[in-house]
Amino acid sequence: MMPDCEKFRRALWGLKNNQTRKERFFRWFLTFVAIESNLDAFAWHWLPLIPSPQAGRGDKA
Structure with a gap:
């Protein structure tokens, strides 16, 4: 008997019984x-377009 998690995984991927691990x-x-x-x-x-929190602050070197 197959465990429920195995049944769920097979159903999720649409796997047949003869496919290997x-x-x-x-x-x-x-x-x-x-x-x-x-x-x-x-x-x-996208990251270069997002302003960093430090941008524009004069107190940071």
């Missing part, structure tokens, strides 16, 4: 890398 990990890893790279691209694009 390696394939599941690889799919999760690719998703993680895609999200990370998108966040990095977003940060590099």
Whole structure:
């Protein structure tokens, strides 16, 4: 009998019973890398446009 968390994970990814743990990990890893790279691209694009809290203060060297 499969644990409930395993059922949920399979349902979440649409995985079939014959897929291995390696394939599941690889799919999760690719998703993680895609999200990370998108966040990095977003940060590099927008962060220079956001004024820093120290900008314009004369008391800081």
